[in-house]
Amino acid sequence: MIRFSVISLLGAVAVPAVAQPPAVAPTMPAPSAQPPAPQVILPPAMVTPPPVPLPQPSAAQEKWLNEWLKGGAVQGLMARARATGELKGEALLSAVLDRAKALSTGRVDTADFLEIWALRPARFDPRPGLAKAISEDRLPQWALSLTPPYAGYDGLRKGLANYERIRDAGGWPTLTAQSSPDAVRARIAIEDKSVTPGEKLVDVLQRAQRRYGLNPTGLLDARTLRELNVPVDDRIAAIMANMERWRWMPRELPVNRVQVNIAAAVLTVFEGDQPVTSMRAVTGSPDNATPMLSSSIHSIVVNPPWNVPSSIAKRELWPKGRATLIRQGYKIVGTPETGERIVQPAGPNSALGRLKFDFNNPFAVYLHDTPSRAKFSSYDRLASHGCIRLEKPVPLAELMVAGNPDLAGKIQSLIDAGKTQRVSLPKEVAVYLLYWTAFASNNGTMSFRSDPYGWDKLLAAKIEASSRRVDPTAAPATSIASKD
Template sequence: MIRLSTLPLLLSIALPAIAQPPAPTSILPPAASPATPPAVLPPPIIVPPPVPIPPLSPAQEAWANDWLQKGAEQGLMARARATGPLTGQALITALVDRAKALGTGRVDSADFLNVWALRPTPVDPRPALARAVAEDRLPQWAAGLTPPYAGYDGLRKGLATYERIRDKGGWPMLSADSSPDAVRKRIAIEDPAVTPAEPLSDVLQRAQRRYGLNPTGLLDARTLKELNVPVDERIGAIMANMERWRWMPRTLPVNRVQVNIAAAVLTVFEGDQPVKSMRAVTGSPDNQTPMLSSNIHSIVVNPPWNVPASIAKRELWPKGRATLIRQGYKIVGTPGGGERIVQPAGPNSALGRLKFDFDNPFAVYLHDTPSRGKFSSYDRLASHGCIRLEKPVPLAELMVAADPNLAGKVQELIDTGKTQRVSLPSQVAVYLLYWTAFASANGTMNFRSDPYGWDKLLASKIEASSRRLDPTAAPSPALASKD
């Protein structure tokens, strides 16, 4: 049985200023008039002064300067440079800035793409820093700043490994004519489990699984391309994924649905443990699935498809009205005198038999599909932005299991052919995330391609923000030229 909680929605309200018209002028002498009542103004917004931070002792200053030099270990910049020790207010400012970077990300959310809708909650680190200085607990304070997730810690360790590889010269480029020994040595740089006696096909299969490729055991073009990705790009991908972890809330619902957009995989967590996983189809590079968090509140059984205007204009209207009607679409009038296209519910509906609804500004959702062939592919970024599901019925059964009137009856509802909305007994937290680098349980790094180009963009933003805000940051040779 799955019991899932909701996430709060943050609303902001802007009040427009009201302009007063100018007073009328007159050539007559002023007459007595009642006193104008004073304007009623809203109470002033009182911004409390920043929490004062006590001066650091010499020992605390020495520790703080050493800690600031270790920002590269957390993926906040690709390299650090030696700087003179900071003191006084300059040191406190640097500590506050570093705490914000570790707590909510180095890149300001104002610089996010619109589709990066997973926004961190702002946190003021000054009160906790003030207590840590007063109680002489700076190391403990610093240890609590980073995301408390094994996924983040695995990336941190992976970053150190790949930086060591970079500092030793990286890896050689391979070609289709490279010798088996050269291929084995190249893979062993990333995979310490490789042995001289292991069949090369097994070595290649393990590498292909780490890259999310079809494990053929052959050095095909896709595998060769992944093996030839420069080590600096792998470091940039790790940095970008560490930053995304910093955007996550410090406490996740223990029961939730997560979609890895880049890997096109959906995972259900129950009690904070993965209990079900399935393949998905996510947005193509031209129709990116947004990163966001929300709550699944209902399931539409046998849903019709109200074709979005953009898809209708680009893909359906060019076919002609007669063709659309012949294919089963309906053309419906709109209040403004226009027309829209609707695909009725049924076995051929693009939404299949189930649609999982959650509030978001992008009109995306999880849904079934009659086109099942893509699920057997290793290239599954092909939707218009929504997430198609390999096993929607078992997922729906998990979500309604707590309702005795619905448990075990999802297929019965489908078989009626009737379109109906089913409210869930408890809303289900859903996260659409973009993970292109993550560590296995044994610490080996896994990578997925960067289909949307978000890794390079985010890594360059991290570098730019670090150079602008962090006195210990220095540009990365690989990324500085890409700003």
């Protein structure tokens, strides 16, 4: 039997309250009060400064600004048609600020960028500059300062004007395989002013093929015909898309840098802001696009092993079977995170060749050597998994370590030693991975590459969508090359 104590039972029923005796005074002093908690000093909240007030333009300044707004198409803004009436007051200033931002950083908000478009324009507030220009009556000088300060951008601007003249004159005729030599020569002369009436057709064709990034055979083959028959509006659209990407560039580039044109698969080294050498490269295939980005090459790995990315291993290597992989020289390494991974040891057959150029980026891409040299003789070199393979990696490495007397001239010796080692550069080298599908030569003739990733058309669509959000009632542009 379970017995309950009286106290337990009493605790289970209601009992009348009784007066409690006074508390006995403690014989020990009461504990002192707890010390106050340390005060946490928070940093001051970020306060967005109020916008810079804009002075009211004079009548003459309003007239100049309205004329300036009409010239947006000259800068390839891909803008839709604006109202033709003169703007005044706040409406004018708002339009000018919008134009200034478009010229400086482009029309697409970075929130709408693809993740792989990691080259982002710097934040830009046009109000302080505009206020100063109005106050000092220096609007033309201010307007000139808005566009990218590069010969590459200026060459595209001049090319745009030329191709719009060609369009306004009726464009160019469509060629066929049966077109006469005179017809082919005349068609190419529309774009290439150096063509002369008596020039050999093979020379004219070779020059055109080089401008399009084709094998310069001098023959009117199917690919050459396809490029010659691209509509002039599409060429204008390509120029405008590349002008837009120039606006994402920083306003000052390091004078010593490495630039990769992803679309053309070419690497160029600049010293003192002048190109000193270039080489062919192999860039990402359309299914494995190389990202646009900027970073700094900090080190070179000599005789690098290849830690095969899990996506490549799953798609291309694991299906071969473990025995085949081991027979081909791969190692299978256990890892606590993924269980197993595949490593290709350093050596002459390593996919990374003998040199790997490392720079920080979220896509795990880098420049590297390769034992597969055949692609460098091809004119179709978008074939990698996203990294950039180099035609001449040893000369590039020698350029980068030239400032270190302990390393200068010794890259090949380090390779021959066979040891895997990381060589820190005496000074980091800026690297830019860029996507240029249209660019001008020194004589102003335009060169084009195909849009292998479809980024030109996607950029135009994003610009149109961005413009529509700003003004949902406006009619869409009839083409990417519409004027404002």
